[in-house]
Every structure is written in C-alpha cells, then in structure tokens.
Amino acid sequence: MSVLKRPHSVLPGFGLALGYTLLYLTLIVLIPLSAAFIKTFSLTWESFWHTVTAPRVLASLRLSFGASLLAAAINAVFGLIVAWVLVRYRFPGRRLVDAVVDLPFALPTAVAGIALSAIYATSGWLGGPLESLGIKVAYTPLGVLMALIFVGLPFIVRTIQPVLEDMEHEFEEAARSLGATSWQVFSRVIFPTVLPALLTGFTLAFARGLGEYGSVIFIAGNMPMVSEITPLIIVTKLEQFDYAGATAVAVVMLLGSFALLFAVNALQWWMRHRRGEERS
Amino acid sequence: MSIQVSNVSKHFGPFAAVDKVSLEVGSGELVALLGPSGSGKTTLLRMIAGLELPDSGTIVLSGEDVAGRSVQQRAVGFVFQHYALFRHMTLFENVAFGLRVRRRELRPSDADIRSRVMRLLEMVQLDRLAGRYPHQLSGGQRQRVALARALAIEPKVLLLDEPFGALDARVRKELRRWLRRLHDEIHLTSVFVTHDQEEALEVADRIAVFNKGRIEQVGAPDEVYDHPATAFVHQFLGHTNRFQGVVSRGVANISGTHVDAHEHADVAHAPAVVYVRPHDLDIVAEASNASFAATLNHTVKLGPVVRLELTRRDGGEPVEVELPRPKFAQLDLVPGGLVHLKPRRARVFIDERNSTGPARGTIDDREVPRVTPAPAPHPDAQPVVPARAA
Numbered sequence: 001m002s003v004l005k006r007p008h009s010v011l012p013g014f015g016l017a018l019g020y021t022l023l024y025l026t027l028i029v030l031i032p033l034s035a036a037f038i039k040t041f042s043l044t045w046e047s048f049w050h051t052v053t054a055p056r057v058l059a060s061l062r063l064s065f066g067a068s069l070l071a072a073a074i075n076a077v078f079g080l081i082v083a084w085v086l087v088r089y090r091f092p093g094r095r096l097v098d099a100v101v102d103l104p105f106a107l108p109t110a111v112a113g114i115a116l117s118a119i120y121a122t123s124g125w126l127g128g129p130l131e132s133l134g135i136k137v138a139y140t141p142l143g144v145l146m147a148l149i150f151v152g153l154p155f156i157v158r159t160i161q162p163v164l165e166d167m168e169h170e171f172e173e174a175a176r177s178l179g180a181t182s183w184q185v186f187s188r189v190i191f192p193t194v195l196p197a198l199l200t201g202f203t204l205a206f207a208r209g210l211g212e213y214g215s216v217i218f219i220a221g222n223m224p225m226v227s228e229i230t231p232l233i234i235v236t237k238l239e240q241f242d243y244a245g246a247t248a249v250a251v252v253m254l255l256g257s258f259a260l261l262f263a264v265n266a267l268q269w270w271m272r273h274r275r276g277e278e279r280s
Numbered sequence: 281m282s283i284q285v286s287n288v289s290k291h292f293g294p295f296a297a298v299d300k301v302s303l304e305v306g307s308g309e310l311v312a313l314l315g316p317s318g319s320g321k322t323t324l325l326r327m328i329a330g331l332e333l334p335d336s337g338t339i340v341l342s343g344e345d346v347a348g349r350s351v352q353q354r355a356v357g358f359v360f361q362h363y364a365l366f367r368h369m370t371l372f373e374n375v376a377f378g379l380r381v382r383r384r385e386l387r388p389s390d391a392d393i394r395s396r397v398m399r400l401l402e403m404v405q406l407d408r409l410a411g412r413y414p415h416q417l418s419g420g421q422r423q424r425v426a427l428a429r430a431l432a433i434e435p436k437v438l439l440l441d442e443p444f445g446a447l448d449a450r451v452r453k454e455l456r457r458w459l460r461r462l463h464d465e466i467h468l469t470s471v472f473v474t475h476d477q478e479e480a481l482e483v484a485d486r487i488a489v490f491n492k493g494r495i496e497q498v499g500a501p502d503e504v505y506d507h508p509a510t511a512f513v514h515q516f517l518g519h520t521n522r523f524q525g526v527v528s529r530g531v532a533n534i535s536g537t538h539v540d541a542h543e544h545a546d547v548a549h550a551p552a553v554v555y556v557r558p559h560d561l562d563i564v565a566e567a568s569n570a571s572f573a574a575t576l577n578h579t580v581k582l583g584p585v586v587r588l589e590l591t592r593r594d595g596g597e598p599v600e601v602e603l604p605r606p607k608f609a610q611l612d613l614v615p616g617g618l619v620h621l622k623p624r625r626a627r628v629f630i631d632e633r634n635s636t637g638p639a640r641g642t643i644d645d646r647e648v649p650r651v652t653p654a655p656a657p658h659p660d661a662q663p664v665v666p667a668r669a670a
Contacts, residue, residue, distance in 0.1 A: 170362060173364070174366075178429065179381050179433060184381045188377070193368060
C-alpha cells in the first residue's frame with residue numbers, strides 16, 4: 001500500500017496519473033537528452049574540453065546566448081506595448097492584428113528565414129535603404145538578432161495578454177485618485193502586476209531563440225566567428241560524422257540554458273514567496 | 281468641505297445615465313445615494329471624483345468649480361466596491377502609496393510617512409497586520425485598508441462606491457456601524473453609493489433616492505421612509521404591497537375596499553396606486569368596507585416576526601403581511617383559511633405613468649405599458665373609520 005500521505009483529491013487515480021507523467025517525461029524528454037550525455041562520455045576530458053573551447057564554438061555560444069537574451073529583452077519591451085494596445089484599445093482591424101501576432105508561431109521556420117533574408121538582403125526592400133544608411137542586417141549578427149526577435153514576439157505577447165485582460169481598471173483609478181501620475185501608475189501598479197508573466201514570456205522567448213535554427217541560418221550567412229549560431233555548429237559536426245563532438249557542444253548549450261531557466265524560475269519563486277502567495 | 285452638484289447630466293450613447301441631477305452635500309455630512317442598479321448613482325459619484333466627465337452641469341467642491349481638474353488634483357478619497365488594493369504591496373505600502381507618489385517637495389519624510397500610515401492602520405485596527413499582503417486578509421479587513429488608504433491623502437471629501445457590496449451580511453452590518461462611528465469621529469464630508477435601503481437608512485444623515493438617472497427625493501432617513509415623495513421611493517424603501525385602484529375626493533377605492541387618501545381630497549376621480557407596508561396590514565375578524573378578504577397560503581417565521589403570504593380573494597394578487605410572533609400565535613391561523621385584511625396606514629399615489637415596478641420592494645426598471653383601466657369609482661365613497669381592535 002502507498003506510504004505517501006497526500007491530500008484527498010477530487011480526481012481519482014493519483015498513482016496512475018503520477019506514474020504516467022513520469023513515464024511520459026522519461027520517454028519524451030529524459031531518454032533523448034541522456035543519450036546526448038552518454039554519447040559525450042565517449043570523449044576523453046581533454047578532447048571534450050578541446051572541442052567546446054575551440055574559438056569557433058565559443059564565438060557561436062556567445063552569439064547564440066547573447067542574441068537570444070537581447071532578442072528576448074527587446075521583445076519584452078515591445079511585446080508589452082503590443083499586448084497593451086491589443087488589450088486596452090478598440091480599433092478597426094484589432095482582431096487581424098491579434099492574429100498577425102501568432103504568425104511567427106504558425107509559419108514554418110524555414111519560410112520565415114527565407115522571407116527575412118529576402119527583405120534584409122542588399123537587394124531587398126529594407127536591406128537596400130538600410131545599407132545606404134550604413135546598417136547591414138543580412139549575414140551579420142544583427143540579422144541573427146532580427147530573426148530571433150521575429151520568432152520570440154508571440155511568446156511575450158501571449159503570456160502578458162491574459163494578465164492585462166484580468167487587470168481591473170479599478171487599480172489604475174485607485175492609483176490616480178491617490179494622486180499618481182500616468183508614469184507612476186505604470187511603474188508602480190501596472191508593471192509590477194505583469195512582471196511575473198513578463199518573466200515567463202521572456203524565458204519562453206529566450207529558450208525558443210536559443211534553439212532556433214530554420215529562420216536564422218538563411219539570414220545569418222553563417223560566417224565562422226561572426227554570424228554562426230551554436231545549433232549550426234552542431235549540425236555541421238553531425239554532417240562531418242563527429243557525433244561525439246556534436247553532443248559535447250549540445251551538452252554545454254543544454255547546461256547553459258538550464259542554468260539560465262533555473263535562475264529565472266528561482267527569481268519568480270522568490271517574487272511569489274516575498275508576496276507570501278505560495279500558500280494560497 | 282461641501283459638495284454642490286447642479287444640473288449634471290451624463291449620457292452613454294443614447295442612454296441618459298444621469299439626467300440633470302442637482303444635489304448639495306453640506307460640510308461634514310454623510311449622504312447616501314440609494315437606488316437600483318443602473319439608476320445613475322455610481323456615475324454621479326464617479327463624476328464627483330473626476331473619474332468620469334459630465335456632459336453638462338457643474339460640480340463644485342468646497343466653493344471651487346472642479347470642471348478642469350483631474351482626479352489627481354481633486355483630493356478626493358475614493359473607495360471601490362472590490363477594494364482595488366494593490367496586490368503586490370503590503371498593507372503598509374498600500375496605505376503609504378498616496379504619500380509616496382507626491383512630488384518631492386510635498387512628500388513627507390520617510391519617518392513621517394511611517395507614523396502617519398501606522399496611525400491610520402491603528403484607526404482601522406489593522407496595525408498588527410501592516411506587513412501582510414491583501415490576499416491574506418478577509419473582505420472586511422481589505423475594505424478597511426482601502427478606507428485607510430483613501431484617508432491617507434487627507435482628502436477633502438470621501439466617496440465610497442458600494443463599499444460593503446462585496447461582503448457577507450454579518451460583516452457588512454458590523455462594518456457599516458463602524459463607518460458611522462468613524463464618521464462621527466472625523467466628520468469628513470462623505471458620499472456613499474448603495475442599493476441596500478437598510479444600509480442607507482442605518483448609516484446616512486441624508487438619503488438621495490435615485491431612479492432612472494434622476495433623484496426622486498432627498499431627505500433624512502425617517503423622512504424618506506415615512507413620507508416618500510413618489511411611488512418609486514415608497515416601494516424602493518422597504519417591502520410593500522401594491523394595489524391598483526381609483527381615488528375620488530380623498531378616498532382611495534381598491535375594488536370595493538376604502539382607504540383614506542385625504543391628501544388627494546381635491547382630486548375628483550383618478551386612477552391611483554395604493555401602497556401598504558406588510559406591517560401596516562391588520563388581520564380583522566369581521567369584513568367591512570375598509571377590509572378585503574384573502575386566503576392564507578403560507579407562513580414564514582423570521583425571528584421575531586412572522587411573514588404571511590396571502591392571495592386576495594377578488595383579484596388574486598399576492599399580499600404580504602408581517603406580524604409580531606405573539607400576535608400570530610393568538611390568531612391561530614391555518615393555511616388555506618379565509619382572513620380579512622385591513623390597511624392601518626397606506627400611501628396613495630395618483631397613477632400618472634403606471635411605470636412603477638411590481639410590488640413588494642422588488643426592483644424592476646422596465647417601462648411597464650399603461651395597465652388596464654381602473655375599476656369604476658365606488659358610488660358612495662366614504663372616509664375610512666380608523667381601525668378598531670378586532
């Protein structure tokens with residue numbers, strides 16, 4: 001018999017459900033990931049270190065992590081504005097704009113990549129004028145950033161939207177009646193309320209950006225040391241039948257993103273804990 | 281600090297939420313805006329606060345027209361029905377909010393803020409919970425915090441929008457007594473909105489009764505309860521029975537039953553509505569032309585009083601009677617039995633519009649079409665003899 005003490009639940013079959021959850025996670029997530037680790041262990045420590053500290057790999061890690069973080073941060077700001085406009089204003093075509101936000105979700109990433117590079121290439125609609133201003137987007141880290149902003153936007157908008165919709169006008173009115181200016185209403189009342197959702201959206205957009213491949217490789221140009229992202233390095237190594245080297249880079253990436261996601265989760269937990277909400 | 285509202289109107293599309301309303305609130309007064317939902321009382325309150333702009337008319341706060349002043353500049357304390365406490369702040373920070381957002385030169389020092397906030401929290405008896413967050417409090421406690429927060433900015437007037445609406449009956453009662461005591465201590469000019477007539481009668485110095493965007497009557501609680509100016513006020517304040525009849529030279533005739541209506545002595549003949557409160561109906565032993573017959577359907581014992589639900593024998597309309605429990609025990613009534621009911625006191629209104637809602641204090645805002653023509657006047661209408669003990 002079960003020795004686990006647990007609160008009575010309205011849904012029966014706790015044991016079955018938990019067992020199923022663990023099995024599912026194991027099959028879908030843990031086994032494939034552990035395969036990457038196991039393959040990596042076929043390397044000696046020296047060759048592992050040599051592989052992951054190769055200048056080209058380090059440059060790609062810097063680009064991947066840097067561009068993903070920056071793209072998520074930029075999306076956090078502008079996604080918040082987009083969500084705000086969609087929730088608070090009624091204008092013709094609002095539903096259409098709302099649907100457009102989801103396009104980066106729905107579009108095959110390769111299609112997005114080709115479209116982006118067509119527009120930002122020197123001969124493209126935006127690429128040409130920008131080039132004459134001295135800004136080169138395609139085949140540079142800036143291009144990588146653009147692609148990652150593109151794919152990350154819906155994550156921010158879709159996580160903030162429900163929170164903004166739930167937020168009553170009364171909070172703003174209360175703040176204004178107490179003498180707060182519009183900026184104070186935003187910075188002291190609205191922003192702290194959406195911050196947890198914003199962090200979640202940021203995390204999702206960051207994670208998506210880190211793993212993004214299809215939409216980036218076309219616009220990035222993939223020049224070693226300049227605009228080559230880590231997923232591409234992994235694919236390149238695979239194509240050269242360097243499976244162990246590929247998994248070694250993958251493991252580093254995995255650990256790095258796990259550490260960052262864990263940090264964000266810890267931050268969220270801390271914020272909730274500070275408000276004493278974990279008991280409710 | 282006084283409030284003068286003159287001729288204020290507000291439309292939402294074609295709907296006149298507030299229609300040329302004028303109201304004066306004297307310094308230190310506690311006034312209730314009472315009315316059914318959608319009658320414009322909340323809209324008026326929000327216009328006084330500056331959360332809503334009137335289409336026309338003027339609002340004067342302590343001698344100054346506030347037309348061009350934003351909410352921030354009006355220095356009004358506003359309390360919301362659902363508290364609107366900032367969830368991410370402790371009680372202390374909630375109350376301190378209005379002081380912290382002030383411009384630097386007007387902002388009190390941190391020590392000053394601390395002592396003022398703690399004093400306010402003491403006043404609402406929540407000083408020991410200063411570090412808690414709103415979701416850790418009960419509804420009544422939250423509303424007290426909201427009140428302390430509104431008072432922190434030292435407002436000239438305090439406006440409360442259905443302040444007890446979201447609370448359960450017991451807490452609501454407690455809190456409104458507490459609010460009355462608080463008002464007696466600090467004498468801040470206050471206006472509160474409610475749809476609960478009991479609350480208005482108990483707490484307010486004066487009551488303004490709203491209906492369809494207009495004020496029907498303003499007066500002290502006793503005055504509006506005992507001398508309602510209109511049919512609407514009568515039926516909105518407390519339970520009541522409604523009868524259709526005709527009034528003719530000071531006597532109202534409800535299909536044969538005569539009721540005194542001396543205030544309409546100069547009316548020759550007009551359709552009328554007669555209102556009788558359930559506790560103003562006596563059960564008498566013998567039929568007369570001042571009584572009518574009814575069948576007892578059902579009795580409900582409500583603490584010290586017993587409510588009888590009856591049906592009129594001639595018209596079939598439901599009638600409610602309330603009796604003290606000992607009296608009910610003496611009468612020895614059985615369901616299905618015949619009783620004679622005699623109105624001890626009635627309010628008779630000339631039925632000009634036929635637009636008032638159904639009887640028994642229920643609220644119905646629909647426009648009711650003109651009802652059936654009133655029955656023919658009684659040929660020998662006579663003043664009613666005062667009720668004798670049965």
